Amino acid sequence: MPGNSLSFASQHDVELCAYAAAGERRAFGELVRRHGSAVRHLLRRMGAQAAEADDVAQDAFLAAFERISEFRGEGTFAGWVKRIAARLYLRRLQREKRLAALAAEEGREEADAAASLGNGGDAEHRMDLEEAMKVLSAPERLCVSMCYGAGLSHGEAAEALNLPLGTVKSHVKRGLDKLRARLAPGGKDESAGDAVVEGRRGNG
Known part of the structure; x- marks a missing residue:
């Protein structure tokens, strides 16, 4: 040597x-x-x-x-x-841009998520969604916001967050299940939650 x-x-x-x-x-x-x-x-x-x-x-x-x-x-x-x-x-680059946008525009993204859930621009429903988001864990809230607020695919969110694709999909699924339960007690608005899942099927 x-x-x-x-x-x-x-x-x-x-x-x-x-x-x-x-x-x-x-x-x-x-x-x-x-x-x-x-x-x-x-x-x-x-x-x-x-x-x-x-x-x-x-x-x-x-x-x-x-x-x-x-x-x-x-x-x-x-x-x-x-x-x-x-x-x-x-x-x-992707992580910094995505997370900066998420932090700066969190309110807008949650309003977009409300629209995706079929609630349109109704202020009362947006408030309900904001409350519902609080029941999610931090990873679930982040992944749901990125995929349904910022409009990223599961794959894009996984790359931006440097997480495995399966992990992001799991966080999103659990988050949406919790949102459906929170927004649709006794079956109310249950179809809205289903519509979100159906509308984003194949994402990633």
Whole structure:
């Protein structure tokens, strides 16, 4: 194994990856030195500001180091780490945009959800919905709001929240069941809740 950074500098990327997989951090440091600027440049082209590009690139290389044993030399290391960085940036971008919109427009989204539940613009029903939303757990409320207030598919919500698709679908199903029970005591307005489920069937 090379004993100093100069000898690492003469190694091929695939060899450096093998050394890194064996625990040699200096070998991975050479990979970062070689490809860090290219990864940051890619992120800047995708729209990241300089500081954000630095942060995401650092996260990408950290993820690459943790998963270095997965790199088999099929394709280039540079291409592999760039794909990791791009996915991380897209997830960050989507999560920040979705959650910021949800926080800023929560009232409007819940009004939209009321309309989706078949209640139109009736203020009394919107108040009922706001009260009903309080019985949901935080994850259920977030997922229902994103899927029925912001109009995202289950898949889009899962990507924005960095959650498994099945988890989002479960939160939405449980949330809608609770809303139906809360909004339709004794069977009142039960058809409205069913209409929502029917209208969004196949979502995701």
